Amino acid sequence: MLEKDPNVKVTKFNYKKYPSYVKNWMEYRFKALILAEAIRDHSNVWWIDAHTRWKTPKPLETFYGELAQCKKDPDCDKESSLMMFINSSHSNFAVLNTGLLDYFPTYGLDTLKKNEKGLQLSAMFVYLARTPFTLEILKCHDNYPNRLSEYRKFRHTLCALEEKCMNPPNSKLKCDVIPSWDAYAGCFRYDQSSLNILMFNAFRNHNHYFMNVGELSRTYNHY
Structure with missing residues (x-):
């Protein structure tokens, strides 16, 4: 049906x-790589999983309108050119295989356990604008400040290409x-965990890159 749409x-x-x-589809490396290819070719990119439904009337107008309004408001805390929209209803810590931290050291696990700043956001619905910040998150730059360790240079795309980064043992x-929150649930979210840790490291607060754009639904439940 899509291919027939002009x-x-x-x-x-x-x-x-x-x-x-990369062909191990359940490791979700392909999502990071497609994002990198898309942002290379387009200045604005939306990632929407096939099972995601965006039900708000005129959703693009709603989103861009809110962004424009935010730019005029000095108190607006939406500071990112990469935005996420779906609350996963659990913390980053709950689904964190700590092997990921070998590549992305973070500022402390306590905040990752809390709803206030360490909420994990779903990677099934993401907006990206091609800015220097977005490119820093998606790929490696040699001139990026080495704040924590040499592994801090790894970015989302390179994590997908490194076998044990996006799929830790x-x-x-x-x-x-x-x-839930402060207990590990014995699972991992692959590209979603990678992207969330990188974004958390940049802002230390998910509210800077989390927006409510109306009614969203999915055609199946995860659990």
Whole structure:
């Protein structure tokens, strides 16, 4: 149906040019790589998982209108050119395989356990504008300040290409218990965890890159 729509261009992802483990679809590396390819070619990019429904009337007008209003408001805390929209209803810590921290050291696990600043946001619905900040998050820059360690240079795209970064040892998608806040649920969120840790490291508060853009739904439940 999409291919027959004159307003839609369908592009096939060429996974063969990447390491063989990129084809392990349940590790979700392809999402980071497609984002990098898309932001290379387009100044504004929306990632929307196939099972996601955006129900707000005229949703694009709503989003861009809120962004424009925010720019005029000195008290607005939305400071990011990469925005996320869906509350995962659990903390980053609850689904964090700490092997990821070998590549992305963070400022402390306590904040990652709390709803106030360390909420994990879903990677199934993301907006990106091509800015220096967005490019820093998605890929490696040699001149990025080395604040924590040499591994701080790793970015979301490179994590997808590094076998043990986006799939640390003992990772699994299915949780032992429903994820909540200060207890590890025995599971990992792959690209979602990678992106959330990078964004948290940049802002230390998810509210700077979390927006409510109306009614969203999905066609199945995760748990």
